[in-house]
Amino acid sequence: MxxxxxxxxxxxxxxxxxxxxxxxxLLGPGDDAAVVRAADGRVVASTDVLVEGRHFRRDWCTAQDVGHRAAAANLADIAAMGATPTALLVGLCVPTNLDARWAEELSDGLGAEAALVGAAVVGGDMSGSPTLTIAVTALGDLGGLAPVVRTGARPGDVVAMCGRLGYAAAGYTVLSRGFRTPKVLVDAYRRPEVPYSAGPEAAGLGATAMIDVSDGLLADIGHVAKGSGVAVDLRRDAFEVPRQMRDAAHALGVDPYTWVLAGGEDHALVATFPPGLALPPRWRVVGVVREGSGVTVDGRPFRGPTGWQHF
Amino acid sequence: MxxxxxxxxxxxxxxxxxxxxxxxxLLGPGDDAAVVRAADGRVVASTDVLVEGRHFRRDWCTAQDVGHRAAAANLADIAAMGATPTALLVGLCVPTNLDARWAEELSDGLGAEAALVGAAVVGGDMSGSPTLTIAVTALGDLGGLAPVVRTGARPGDVVAMCGRLGYAAAGYTVLSRGFRTPKVLVDAYRRPEVPYSAGPEAAGLGATAMIDVSDGLLADIGHVAKGSGVAVDLRRDAFEVPRQMRDAAHALGVDPYTWVLAGGEDHALVATFPPGLALPPRWRVVGVVREGSGVTVDGRPFRGPTGWQHF
Structure with a gap:
């Protein structure tokens, strides 16, 4: 139908x-607005839009996959502030001939991804449109901690990351070349695995700055460097290239570090911490903050694409 | 450019x-997410999408007008819960050849409408898209009061409204027939005048149910009737048809009560109150809640269109 x-x-x-x-x-869908607990007395809020053909393709992803991806992109933004997501609102614009089941399964994906962190879809809006568009807003709670912003990195801090890098970009390349395997890469593109709980963890540990990798590590840590007025130098050998990614890169004639350093959408969290802090094992130190500006890899500019173009 | x-x-x-x-x-645009005060410990949240050609036309409205309308639609939803708006987030999808000034002036309109209630645009996202689409999320604060939902109307309650009805619908009809006057009607379509502060006022007065008129009074009070399991009877003579609206209706061959009772987008607030309450003068009693179901005007079903079709 x-x-x-x-x-x-x-x-x-x-x-x-x-x-x-x-x-x-506290009050879910069905009224003029939803009511969501904000025990902290502050609410964290972020919006992302996904446009068909630009951010997703229906022949590459099921509706549930698109729901997972759309929710993950937003929930990761909340985690990157050091907050715990509480709610999603969804503005959905659909061609009038779209199968209603697609919209239902999209919502299933959104709800399932939100449920991973105890959040839920609390409201939304729907309209006809020639262009299938999903606008998601995520809310979150800081649990009494200060938000971790992009502007707090200081010379001497270490740069550490938690989560995966390059998987989604590799999956995207695989799909765009017409392949459907390796499954681990394609699945990573379809449903990113975001280390949500590492966000509040980093805030509790005293992270000085944090961002989620949505546009590519070099671009995103570049925002931190610029916002904080510092330079960041990454160590190439701190990044592991898993075997399947290396094999796929070889088969496709791609430098896998392009995926790892410039590929987005895995929504790893990257944070800066004061030096000398004992970090939990899931946080891997990948670089240092220095005086100056810009982002380097082993002291030199990285050659190759550095991030996602939105227009 | x-x-x-x-x-x-x-x-x-x-x-x-x-x-x-x-x-x-507390933290505006520029980071992964915004941080907004939610002193009440709860946050009210609502999302609306506006699609070009369906919700607005660039030849009928300036970019600033569209910003005012988009913000008003969302801020009114917050007011209709009895809350005071605090923040807007904006997801903007634009054709890549759109003049950047249009996007800037849209934001001016959004910001100016939000400023009417002390709120502000705190964040957003932007993407290219073939279809100009604006997704707005509004947040609000309940100030310690219970949210006024759609499901609380009780037989014996009075139905009262605050704000204008039919103006925006009349302006829409005028514009769609190729005219640009009467100015009061066209301006009402372009920039609705929403009685935002009447929302928290109604909550403080003990309103049992409330909704904003976005789809047309009959349709929207119908949601209250259905949600509350009651009937609503409106008095036709309680609605005033101003002279300019009557003249325009006559010239265009339209029954002005179609605009007043079935026209949306003025975002008047309609609420039910316990009987015998002394209401402030800006609240006009327009009907009563009875046992039963459905909405009638002077005891009879209203003939004519009853609201906006979203698909």
Whole structure:
């Protein structure tokens, strides 16, 4: 059944009936607005838009995959402030001939990804549009800690990261060349594995700055360097290139470090910490903060693409 | 200069430089997420999407007008919960050949409308898209009061409204017939005048249910009736048809009550109150809540269109 036939209110009812509730949801979908717990007295909020053909393709990803990816991109932004996500709101623009099931399964993916961190879809809006577009807003709670911003890195800090790098970019390249394997890379593109809990962990450890890698490590740590007025030097040998990524890179004629250093969408968290701190093992030290400006790898500029172009 | 030439980060920098700060903004645009005061310990949140050609036309409205309308639609949802808006987030999808000035002026309109209630644009995202699309999320604070939901109306309650009805619908009809006057109607379509402060006022007065009129009074009070399991009867003579609206209706061959009772987008607030309450003068009693179901006007079903179709 098309979304036009299901009708706005019918489709919304079908979608909301499938959505799990969250522990911070005080009033969920169905009213003018939702009400979400914000125990801290502050709320963290971020919005991301995904446009078909630009941020996702329906022939590469199931509707559930797109839901997972859309939620992950937003929930990672909340984690990168050091906060715990509490809620998602979803603005959905759909061609009127879209199968209503696609919208329902998208919501399933959004709800399932949110549930990984105890959050839930609490509201949204829907409209017809020639262009399938998903606008997601995520809310989060700081749990009494100061937000970890991009502007706090200081010379002498160490740069550490948690999560995966290059997997989603490799999966994207694989898919764009018409392949469907290696599965680990393609799956990483379809449903990123974001280390959400590492965000509040870093805040608790005293991280001076943090960002999630959505546009590529060099571009994103570049935002931290610029915002903080410092230079960042990364150590190339700190990054591991797993075997399947190395093999795929070889087969496709790609330098795998392009994926690792310039590929986005894995939503790893990268933070700067005061020197001498004992970091939990999932945080890997990959560089240092210095006086100056710009980002280097082993002291030199990295040659190759450095991030995602949005236009 | 096109948005493609300005570039995502350049355009975002130009836009955020023009945005006023709000009294609840703890961390504004420029980081992974914003931080907004939520003193109440709860946050109210709502999302609306506007799609070009469906919700707005660039030849009917300036970019600033579109910003005002987009913000108003969302801020009204917050007011309709009895809350005071604190922040907006904006997901903007733009054709790459759009003049960057249009995006800047849109943001000016969003910021100016938000400033009317002390709120501000605190964050957003931007992407290229074939379809100009604006996704706005509004946040708000309940100030210690319970949210006023759609499900609380009880038989015996009075139905009262605050704000204008039919103006925006009349302006829409005027514009769609190729006219540009009467100015009061066209301006009402371009920049709705929303009685934001009446929302928290109604909550403080003990409103049992509330909604903002975005799809048309009959449709929206119908949501309250259905959600509350009650019937609503409106009195036709409680609604005033101003002279300019009556004249325009006559000239265009339209029943002005179609605009008043079924026209949306003025974002009047309609609430139900326990009987016998002394309401401030800006609240006009327009009907009663009864046992049963459905919405009637003077005891009979209203003939004519009853609201906006989203697909």
């Amino acid at each position: 098309s979304v036009a036939k299901a009708g706005e209110f019918g489709l919304i009812a079908r979608i909301t009936a499938r959505l799990p509730a969250g522990q911070s949801t | 096109s948005v493609a030439k300005a570039g995502e980060f350049g355009l975002i920098a130009r836009i955020t430089a023009r945005l006023p700060a709000g009294q609840s903004t």
